Amino acid sequence: MVEIAEIREKFDELARPTLQSGRLYQLAAFVQHGTTTTLDHVIAVAYTSLFTALSSGMQVNEGELVRGALLHDYYLYDWHDCKAAPDKWHGFTHPRHALNNARADFPDLSPLEQDIILHHMFPLVPIPPRSKEAWIVSACDKLCSSAETMFGNPYAKGGR
Numbered sequence: 001m002v003e004i005a006e007i008r009e010k011f012d013e014l015a016r017p018t019l020q021s022g023r024l025y026q027l028a029a030f031v032q033h034g035t036t037t038t039l040d041h042v043i044a045v046a047y048t049s050l051f052t053a054l055s056s057g058m059q060v061n062e063g064e065l066v067r068g069a070l071l072h073d074y075y076l077y078d079w080h081d082c083k084a085a086p087d088k089w090h091g092f093t094h095p096r097h098a099l100n101n102a103r104a105d106f107p108d109l110s111p112l113e114q115d116i117i118l119h120h121m122f123p124l125v126p127i128p129p130r131s132k133e134a135w136i137v138s139a140c141d142k143l144c145s146s147a148e149t150m151f152g153n154p155y156a157k158g159g160r
């Protein structure tokens with residue numbers, strides 16, 4: 001059994017380089033659901049994804065799982081603001097916008113990380129994830145999004 005402290009330590013180590021790169025800092029200015037920022041959301045999805053993999057004994061590429069999850073909503077606009085959004089189809093198109101931005105800022109993005117970003121909205125986007133890492137992130141994204149919608153900002157109370 002993997003200890004929670006061990007998972008948190010591993011997460012911090014894996015997430016830090018990405019959180020300090022590119023335009024990740026901009027995600028703190030965008031609201032994802034309710035009062036949760038997009039930065040809070042992607043950190044929660046990445047942590048939950050790593051927790052799911054490690055606590056269930058799944059063999060995954062931990063580094064790519066965390067970086068792909070941190071970049072899965074890297075679309076860099078406020079989707080509530082119709083003037084800022086590039087189109088009216090955010091739910092369907094934001095994975096492609098996120099991937100384009102991620103490729104620009106992280107040129108070494110791996111095929112697995114691209115899979116995580118591009119297919120996280122399945123079944124809203126028609127092509128399903130190709131890797132177990134992308135399936136985990138897609139499931140954890142739905143779980144975190146539901147919690148954010150139902151409970152306001154669940155991370156503010158939890159002490160993360």
Ligand SMILES: [Fe+2]
Nearest residue numbers: 072073094120
């Ligand atoms: Fe998304």
Ligand SMILES: [Fe+2]
Nearest residue numbers: 041072073141
């Ligand atoms: Fe998301």
